[in-house]
Amino acid sequence: MEPVDLGVTAVLDAPVRAGAPARAIPTRGLSVGIADVWKTYGAVTAVGGVSLEARAGEFVSLLGPSGSGKTTLLMMLAGFEQPQSGRITVGDRDITRVPPNKRDIAMVFQRYALFPHKTVAENIAFPLRMRGVGRAERDRKVQDALEMVKLPGYAERKPAELSGGQQQRVALARAIVFDPPVILMDEPLGALDKKLRQHMQIELKQLQQRLGATVIYVTHDQEEALTMSDRVAVMDGGSLMQLGPPRELYDAPANAFVADFLGEMNFVPGTLASAADGLYTVNAEGGRVQAANAQALRPGDAVRVAVRPEAVTVDRNAGPGLQGRITHMVFNGATLSMLVELRDGATLRATVGTRSDSAEMRPGDAVSLTWPARDAHTFPAETG
Amino acid sequence: MSATVAAPGLAPARTANAGATSHRGQMPTWLALALLAPLALLLAWVFFLPIVRLLLTSITEPTLNIANYRRLLSEPRYAEVIFRTLWIALLATIATLTLAYPVAVLMARPRSWVSNVAAVCVMVPLWTSVLIRSYAWIILLDRNGIINQWLSAAGLIQQPLTMLYTSGAVLMAMTHVLLPFMILPVFSALRSISPDLPRAARNLGAGPVRVFFSVTLPLSLPGVFAGCLIVFVMSLGFYITPALVGGPRTLMIATLIGQQATELLNWPFAGAIAFVLLALSLGITACFKRLLQLDKVVAHD
Secondary structure (H helix, E strand, O other), rough: OOOOHHHEEEEEOOOOOOOOOOOOOOOOOOEEEEEEEEEOOOEEEEEEEEEEEOOOEEEEEEEEOOOHHHHHHHHHHHOOOOOOOOEEEOEEEEEEOOOOHHOOOEEEOOOOOOOOOOOHHHHHHHHHHHHOHHHHHHHHHHHHHHHHOOOOOOOOOOOHOOOOOHHHHHHHHHHOOOOOOOOEEEEOOOOOOOHHHHHHHHHHHHHHHOOEEEEEEOOOOOHHHHHOOEEEEEEEEOOOEEEEOOHHHHHHOOHHHHHOOOOOOOEEEEEEEEEOOOEEEEEEOEEEEEEEOOOOOOOOOOEEEEEOOOOOEEEOOOOOOOEEEEHHHHHHOOEEEEEEEEEOEEEEEEEOOOHHHHHHOOOEEEEEEOOOOHHEEEEOOOOO | OOOHHHOOOHHHHHHHHHHHHHHHOOOOHHHHHHEEEEEHHHHHHHHHHHHHHHHHHHOOOOOOOOOHHHHHHHHHHHHHHHHHHHEEEEHHHHEEEEEEEHHHHHHOOOOOHHHHHHHHHHHHHHHHOOHHOOOOOOOOHHHOOOOHHHHHHHHOOHHHOOOOOOOHHHHHHHHHHHHHHHHHHHHHHHHOOOOEEEEHHHHHHOOHHHHHHHHHHHHHHHHHHHHHHHHHHHHHHHOHHHHHHOHHHHHHHHHHHHHHHOOOHHHHHHHHHHHHHHEEEEEEEEOOHHHHOOHHHHHOO
């Protein structure tokens, strides 16, 4: 093939290229809208006024501890639970009161939920039968789906004859076989061992990109959420705490919960001394520290400064920043964690590269801790 | 054989599975035998020994012959009893299944007070004596019983209806008494279906009716078969209820045995009938297992 040099030829070429094994499959996902959805069980609010929007073809994770409302939200998307108020839409269609079987949304269950009395092929053909797809097309699509999840030749087996990972693939094939615009996943990799899980994460993500379907993915595993998602919605206590790309959540948490929940985080209590041009100076017990954040705080407020262990620089010489003493050095392989006890007895964690100079320090060494102001965030002190 | 009609790649997985099953709950053979021994001895002493002796008398008294069996099979009166027993047992099985399935579905519903009420309604009669429950039917169905009183008070009948001592009464009372033995296995089977399965079916596009017929019903079949087998075999040998609410015209095998043994003191003939009953029960159980291949219907877990 000649490289395309003119816009005109490119346009003329387009139909020909579509017939070739083109990589770019148009997005066929639909956007998912959740608008001010409430769900209570008696006095317990499972989901309290959550609004979020997943764009067409986007991979959005709902991440949170158990009881955060993420599963309830997913159940409402699937139609197994009814919200007390609010609206759920797929594309332009309001599905808030639509029964589950009419929603055209696929779901992958944590425990696979394969029909044990049906063969793999019958399981995968089930949604097609429900849609009245003819036998020939059904067989073809089942084969395609099995190939897609790399299980050709397993069609006639019963689910009980497959391993956990294989069952999960069948569940996936069953969910994608009818080309749903939206796929819900409820911790689909939770029952797999770590190695297989990491492998499946990549496969799942690739599959989603090939299909172009919108995926709403529930997990309590932050690593999984950060690895796979286009955007992550962090939930706690039935509310949405923050929605954003993984990097943004990690580097710029909107509140102390997100800061604490994702990855490792040090919290240094102190009093806000001054705020100027988005730069905050905080008087802490061990010294004076700087931080950046957009929180509306005033000098004199009790605050917490959040800083990630890998942002902390450990210096042997007394200097600016927090003063302390190394108590433990923990070898993690590529990195080394240092536990530094501050003057007030609080402990801060710093992570350095195993081959860096700081790795040469020993427990008992007096050190000073600093960090770039933009890597630290100031939040109001915990109340109550 | 049906087992060989499968994809070629199937064999290794099957073997692996069978291996996993045989390793489950390992126990030394001597320990297993020791645990079984007390029950086995008791049963041998109080159950098998008398039965064997009774069956032996049926062919040895007064001399070694099979006259008792010839009589049982040649006299139409006795063949009629056997067929009536089979027929009533079949009807009772169908009736209990029809009544039990919806109740079991109700009981298996998660987290609902209705399921608790249903469970109590099923269990309490089970703790009541069969005798009491059968007498209750006499009180209801008698010529001067509650139903006749109500019907005549309502002006619907002039003459009291004959309901007691009919096959209908036997069938109705037996259905009532045996109902829990159908409900419990069906309930247990329904309960073991993961709630994810009907949900998955709904999610994939099945309406409530299709969910029932393509998921719930097939997965509950092992319980249905177990219940049918229990109820049918129990009906074949049922004594108290047919003896109380059935009359001489509705003689069943068990009541016939009782008559021969206690009234006519013809123990050899009673033994012969008992042997036929035993053969029927065992034969039907074996056929059931063979025909339905319970373990093949559902191979989950």
